[in-house]
Amino acid sequence: MNSDKHKFLTVSAAFFLSMISLIAAFDSLDPNGKIEIKWDVMYWTADGYVATVTITNSQTYRHITSPGWTLGWVWAKREVIWSMQGAEATDQGDCSTFPETIPHSCKRDPSVVDLLPGAPYNKQVAMCCKGGVLTSWGQDPSSAVSAFQLTVGRSGSSNKTVRLPKNFTLYGPGLGYTCGQAKIAPSSAFYSSDGRRKTNALMTWNVMCSYSQFLASETPTCCLSMSSFYNSKITPCKACACGCQDRATCILSESDHQSVTALNAPTNDSAPLLQCTIHNCPIQVHWHVKENYKGYWRVKITISNLNYRFNYSQWTLVVEHPNFNNTVEVYSFVHKPLTPFISKNDTALFHGLKSFNDVLLQAGPNGNVYSEMIFQKDSTFTLEQGWAFPRKVYFDGDECVMPFPDSYPFLPNLANANPILLSTLACILLPIFLTLLS
Numbered sequence: 001m002n003s004d005k006h007k008f009l010t011v012s013a014a015f016f017l018s019m020i021s022l023i024a025a026f027d028s029l030d031p032n033g034k035i036e037i038k039w040d041v042m043y044w045t046a047d048g049y050v051a052t053v054t055i056t057n058s059q060t061y062r063h064i065t066s067p068g069w070t071l072g073w074v075w076a077k078r079e080v081i082w083s084m085q086g087a088e089a090t091d092q093g094d095c096s097t098f099p100e101t102i103p104h105s106c107k108r109d110p111s112v113v114d115l116l117p118g119a120p121y122n123k124q125v126a127m128c129c130k131g132g133v134l135t136s137w138g139q140d141p142s143s144a145v146s147a148f149q150l151t152v153g154r155s156g157s158s159n160k161t162v163r164l165p166k167n168f169t170l171y172g173p174g175l176g177y178t179c180g181q182a183k184i185a186p187s188s189a190f191y192s193s194d195g196r197r198k199t200n201a202l203m204t205w206n207v208m209c210s211y212s213q214f215l216a217s218e219t220p221t222c223c224l225s226m227s228s229f230y231n232s233k234i235t236p237c238k239a240c241a242c243g244c245q246d247r248a249t250c251i252l253s254e255s256d257h258q259s260v261t262a263l264n265a266p267t268n269d270s271a272p273l274l275q276c277t278i279h280n281c282p283i284q285v286h287w288h289v290k291e292n293y294k295g296y297w298r299v300k301i302t303i304s305n306l307n308y309r310f311n312y313s314q315w316t317l318v319v320e321h322p323n324f325n326n327t328v329e330v331y332s333f334v335h336k337p338l339t340p341f342i343s344k345n346d347t348a349l350f351h352g353l354k355s356f357n358d359v360l361l362q363a364g365p366n367g368n369v370y371s372e373m374i375f376q377k378d379s380t381f382t383l384e385q386g387w388a389f390p391r392k393v394y395f396d397g398d399e400c401v402m403p404f405p406d407s408y409p410f411l412p413n414l415a416n417a418n419p420i421l422l423s424t425l426a427c428i429l430l431p432i433f434l435t436l437l438s
C-alpha cells in the first residue's frame with residue numbers, strides 16, 4: 001500500500017518535471033540554439049531598398065526538414081515587394097492599384113518560401129534554393145544557412161524612413177518557433193571573393209526565433225524502449241506515450257497498409273498514418289545492451305519510423321549517457337560528442353551516413369536505421385539500477401518519452417538466485433544436522 005503510494009508520487013513528480021521541461025523553450029543540451037533571421041540593406045533604390053535576408057540555424061541538433069521553412073512578417077507601413085531572388089512569396093495579394101509594373105507581392109503580411117533545388121539560374125542567389133531544408137549546425141554548418149534577396153518599395157530610401165517589419169513568424173515546417181522583435185544590429189560586413197575588399201550593409205536588423213517542443217506538438221513524437229542480454233523481458237515504450245491510439249485510423253499490418261492506401265488513394269498528406277502500437281509514437285528508439293566483455297560493453301540502437309506517410313531526411317539523434325566520454329567505436333552512424341557544459345562530456349549527436357542511412361524511410365520493412373557502439377568501461381560501469389540505459393534521448397530535437405524507471409530490464413537478482421543458494425545451503429547443512437542428531 002505504502003509503496004504503491006510512493007510509486008504514484010514519484011511518477012507524478014516525474015511527469016510534472018517532464019511537463020515543465022517541455023513547456024520551457026530553454027533546452028539544457030543546446031542552450032544557445034536559435035534560428036537567426038538577418039536583414040542586410042545592400043543599397044537604396046528610388047522608392048525603397050534591396051535587402052539580403054539570411055536565415056541561420058545555429059541549433060546543434062534540430063534541423064528544418066522537408067517541406068522546409070516559411071517565413072512571414074507584417075509590414076510596418078504600406079510596403080510592397082517589387083521582386084525576389086532565391087525565394088518567393090506564396091501569395092501575390094491585391095496589386096490592382098499598380099497599373100504598370102506589377103509587384104511580386106502586395107500583401108501586408110507576406111509569407112515567403114525557398115525555391116526548390118534546380119531553380120532557374122537567373123532566380124538564384126548564393127545559399128538559396130534548397131527547398132527550405134536546413135541541416136542542424138552540429139550536423140553540417142555549410143547547409144545550415146539559407147538566403148534570399150528582395151527589392152522593397154514604398155519604404156522610403158534612407159535609414160530614417162525605413163520601418164522594421166513586425167510580427168515575424170517562422171514555420172519549420174510546422175509550429176514550434178516563436179520569433180522576437182526585429183532589432184537594429186551593427187551593420188554586417190561583406191568581403192569580396194578574393195578577400196581584398198570589404199563593404200558594409202547600409203542598415204542591418206535581426207530577429208531571433210526559438211523553438212519549443214510544447215508549441216510544436218501537443219503530444220510527444222518519440223519514445224524509448226529497452227532490452228538487454230541479461231533479461232529476456234523487453235521494456236516497451238510507455239503506453240500512450242504520444243497520446244492514445246484510435247484503432248480506426250492506425251495500420252495493423254503491412255497487408256492492411258497496402259489495402260488502405262489503395263482504397264483511399266487521395267489521402268490527406270499532412271496527417272500521419274501510424275502503425276498500431278500501444279505508445280502511438282511516429283518514432284520509436286530502441287536501446288539494447290548487447291554484450292558485456294571484460295573491459296568493454298556493446299549497445300545496439302535502432303530507430304524505427306512508424307509513420308507510413310513520412311520520410312525523415314537528415315534525421316538526428318541525441319543521447320545522454322555517462323559512458324559517452326569513453327566511446328571506442330560507433331558503427332553505421334556519424335557520431336560527434338556534444339559538450340554543452342565543459343565539465344560534462346556525456347552527450348553524443350548521431351546522424352546518418354550520406355546516401356546510406358541519412359533518410360529514415362517511411363514505416364514498413366525498410367523503415368528503420370541502426371547502429372552498434374562499443375564503450376570502454378571505467379569505475380562507474382555497472383549493469384545494475386538501469387545504469388546501462390540512456391538518461392535522455394532526442395530524435396530530431398524532440399525529447400523521447402522514457403519508460404517508467406521501475407520497468408527497466410533488471411539484472412537477475414537475489415530473489416532468483418535464492419532457490420540455488422537455499423539448496424546449496426541445504427546440501428551443506430543437512431549432513432551436519434544429521435550428524436548432530438545421531
Ligand SMILES: *[C@@H]1O[C@H](CO)[C@@H](O)[C@H](O)[C@H]1NC(C)=O
Pocket residue numbers: 159160184203
Ligand atoms: C543612418 O545613417 C547615418 C549616416 O550614414 C548614420 O550616422 C546613422 O547612425 C544611421 N542610423 C541608423 C539607425 O542606422
Ligand SMILES: *[C@@H]1O[C@H](CO)[C@@H](O)[C@H](O)[C@H]1NC(C)=O
Pocket residue numbers: 074166167
Ligand atoms: C502583431 O503582434 C501583436 C502582438 O502579438 C498583435 O497585438 C498585433 O495585432 C499583431 N499585428 C498584426 C498586424 O498582425
Ligand SMILES: *[C@@H]1O[C@H](CO)[C@@H](O)[C@H](O)[C@H]1NC(C)=O
Pocket residue numbers: 268269270271
Ligand atoms: C489535413 O490534415 C490537417 C492536419 O491534420 C488539417 O488541418 C487539414 O484541414 C486537413 N485537410 C483536409 C483537406 O482534410
Ligand SMILES: *[C@@H]1O[C@H](CO)[C@@H](O)[C@H](O)[C@H]1NC(C)=O
Pocket residue numbers: 308309310311361362
Ligand atoms: C519515401 O522515400 C521513398 C524512397 O525514396 C519513396 O519511394 C516514398 O514514396 C517516400 N515516401 C514519402 C511519404 O514521401
Ligand SMILES: *[C@@H]1O[C@H](CO)[C@@H](O)[C@H](O)[C@H]1NC(C)=O
Pocket residue numbers: 324325326327337339345
Ligand atoms: C568527449 O568524449 C569523446 C569520446 O570519448 C572524445 O573524443 C572527446 O575528445 C571528449 N571531449 C572532451 C571535451 O572531453
Ligand SMILES: *[C@@H]1O[C@H](CO)[C@@H](O)[C@H](O)[C@H]1NC(C)=O
Pocket residue numbers: 322325326378379380
Ligand atoms: C567519464 O566520466 C566518469 C564520471 O561520469 C568518470 O568517472 C570517468 O573517469 C570518465 N572517463 C574518462 C575517460 O574521462
